[in-house]
Amino acid sequence: MSIVVENLSHHYKAGTPFEKKVLFDINLEIQDGEFVGLIGPTQSGKTTLAQHFNGLFIPKEGRVLVNGHNLADKATDIVKIRHQVGYVFQNPENQLFKETVGEDIAFAPLNQKCSKEETNRRVRECMSLVGLDYDTFFKRDIFALSGGQKRRAAIAGVLAGYPEVLVLDDPTAGLDPRGREEILEVIGRLHQEKEMTIVFISNTMEDVARMAKRIIVMNEGAIFADGTTRTIFSESERLRQIGLGIPETIDIMQRLAARGLRVPTDTLTVEETIDGITAGLAGKGGDAGWN
Amino acid sequence: MEKLIEVKELTFIYNRGTKKAVKALQNVNLEIMRGEFLTILGQNGSGKSTLARHFNGLLTPSKGEVYVDGISVKNQSQLREIRKRVGMVFQNPDNQLVSTVVEEDVAFGSENLGIPPDEIRQRVAWALEALNMTEYRKESPHQLSGGQKQRVAIAGVLATRPDCIVLDEPTALLDPLGRKEVIDAAKKLNREEGITVVLITHFMNEAIESDRIVVMDGGEIKLIGTPGNIFDQVDLIRTLGLDIPMATQIAIGLRQKGIKVADHILAAEELVNSLCQLL
Numbered sequence: 027m028s029i030v031v032e033n034l035s036h037h038y039k040a041g042t043p044f045e046k047k048v049l050f051d052i053n054l055e056i057q058d059g060e061f062v063g064l065i066g067p068t069q070s071g072k073t074t075l076a077q078h079f080n081g082l083f084i085p086k087e088g089r090v091l092v093n094g095h096n097l098a099d100k101a102t103d104i105v106k107i108r109h110q111v112g113y114v115f116q117n118p119e120n121q122l123f124k125e126t127v128g129e130d131i132a133f134a135p136l137n138q139k140c141s142k143e144e145t146n147r148r149v150r151e152c153m154s155l156v157g158l159d160y161d162t163f164f165k166r167d168i169f170a171l172s173g174g175q176k177r178r179a180a181i182a183g184v185l186a187g188y189p190e191v192l193v194l195d196d197p198t199a200g201l202d203p204r205g206r207e208e209i210l211e212v213i214g215r216l217h218q219e220k221e222m223t224i225v226f227i228s229n230t231m232e233d234v235a236r237m238a239k240r241i242i243v244m245n246e247g248a249i250f251a252d253g254t255t256r257t258i259f260s261e262s263e264r265l266r267q268i269g270l271g272i273p274e275t276i277d278i279m280q281r282l283a284a285r286g287l288r289v290p291t292d293t294l295t296v297e298e299t300i301d302g303i304t305a306g307l308a309g310k311g312g313d314a315g316w317n
Numbered sequence: 318m319e320k321l322i323e324v325k326e327l328t329f330i331y332n333r334g335t336k337k338a339v340k341a342l343q344n345v346n347l348e349i350m351r352g353e354f355l356t357i358l359g360q361n362g363s364g365k366s367t368l369a370r371h372f373n374g375l376l377t378p379s380k381g382e383v384y385v386d387g388i389s390v391k392n393q394s395q396l397r398e399i400r401k402r403v404g405m406v407f408q409n410p411d412n413q414l415v416s417t418v419v420e421e422d423v424a425f426g427s428e429n430l431g432i433p434p435d436e437i438r439q440r441v442a443w444a445l446e447a448l449n450m451t452e453y454r455k456e457s458p459h460q461l462s463g464g465q466k467q468r469v470a471i472a473g474v475l476a477t478r479p480d481c482i483v484l485d486e487p488t489a490l491l492d493p494l495g496r497k498e499v500i501d502a503a504k505k506l507n508r509e510e511g512i513t514v515v516l517i518t519h520f521m522n523e524a525i526e527s528d529r530i531v532v533m534d535g536g537e538i539k540l541i542g543t544p545g546n547i548f549d550q551v552d553l554i555r556t557l558g559l560d561i562p563m564a565t566q567i568a569i570g571l572r573q574k575g576i577k578v579a580d581h582i583l584a585a586e587e588l589v590n591s592l593c594q595l596l
Contacts, residue, residue: 200489203560285589
């Protein structure tokens with residue numbers, strides 16, 4: 027499933043004295059099976075842009091095509107598009123509205139008029155995908171869940187609609203390290219095992235570095251940069267200028283390189299960084315630093 | 318050093334006496350010193366916020382005592398005195414802004430304390446300056462970035478001239494620059510104004526410059542120590558659902574490969590300096 031955005035602009039509160047242009051002439055294409063990180067300072071337009079991907083906003087200027095279907099076209103079935111492109115809002119646990127985990131996750135399939143058997147099958151499958159044990163959690167009261175569990179339940183609820191693309195708006199915000207790790211594992215699994223196309227909005231550069239293969243950077247309502255994760259994060263000065271940072275791994279490597287150690291400066295994970303430093307020190311010749 | 322907040326055998330039960338009763342804190346003992354920068358870490362639901370909400374009497378103990386500057390938070394008639402001493406800032410800046418102009422917003426808390434207008438003006442100017450927000454004083458808070466909004470919220474608390482500011486996950490919803498702005502502001506208030514800071518966070522990097530770290534789990538304090546001490550206990554920290562700072566992780570990996578990196582590495586800069594000494 028591909029998403030194509032052409033010359034998209036957007037105004038908030040159009041036609042009122044508070045009208046404000048928040049997206050400026052956006053052009054991009056997301057291919058089937060991609061893992062795209064969408065980053066940018068607060069109010070840069072990343073959420074507004076992403077909410078155009080499944081018709082939460084219908085374009086008035088420019089076009090958005092999902093699998094070739096123009097979202098502004100009256101013939102396009104927007105409800106179907108919203109099932110195909112699942113959207114996990116920021117703090118999605120605020121939207122859990124049924125009493126139990128099972129009932130909440132069943133909502134989308136029931137809404138799609140799935141049979142009881144099919145609904146149950148999907149609930150079971152999606153709980154397993156997000157790592158919530160069916161027997162333990164199916165009847166669990168939503169209020170008895172931890173923060174990380176609630177968020178996984180909310181993601182399962184979106185997955186139960188069987189989307190092909192999953193858009194997640196800052197899915198780890200406010201979670202403790204273990205909860206964060208659990209969510210990232212779930213997202214990685216959906217991408218690798220289910221081959222889902224992922225759009226991952228995040229404020230944590232280390233998470234984006236680890237997860238995404240391509241990054242789109244938004245600033246002041248426009249695309250500031252679009253490229254592979256390594257390319258984007260190698261431009262640390264440009265990112266700092268707009269209030270973003272670079273992952274700490276790259277920060278460390280850039281500082282080492284500046285001090286004369288020959289290391290790669292585009293390492294995205296802790297493991298890559300350890301290997302890069304080890305090789306860099308070995309390459310110095312002699313036995314500096316070695317036992 | 319002088320004690321500012323003293324927690325003695327504190328137990329707290331939500332919905333006490335009902336079927337939904339949940340014990341959130343169990344026999345917690347803690348002393349927070351005047352001028353200290355203390356970080357509280359712990360998983361969601363470990364009791365961090367419940368504990369912190371006792372520091373200015375938002376919650377009162379089910380058992381035990383919490384004293385602020387010697388005053389028991391159970392003493393409801395002294396609540397105003399307690400809140401003059403300890404102010405709180407929460408996660409979502411949008412829920413804490415009450416006015417349409419930054420300086421009015423910053424004045425709000427002091428107005429409620431019945432401070433004369435002339436003095437409020439001085440305090441607001443001082444608080445905005447301390448948070449580097451003076452140039453935005455006439456603007457609408459809603460136009461500001463997340464980090465700026467959060468600094469307005471902190472300035473509002475600062476203007477009441479508290480002894481202590483409690484920051485409950487102030488950076489959870491902010492972008493990287495906003496996060497840095499807020500943490501730098503907290504450090505500056507601690508260092509330059511002598512404000513006692515209690516920071517609750519899920520970002521390990523924000524804890525590394527604290528004087529002490531408290532680690533909570535299941536309503537109890539599991540560990541108290543300096544950042545170097547706490548993050549040395551890698552396995553225990555991970556068992557408690559937390560993590561260690563990224564530079565520390567890299568240092569450990571390098572040590573396993575036989576590279577002689579210094580002990581107690583917490584910050585990127587420390588790691589870089591240690592490695593450069595090997596060259």
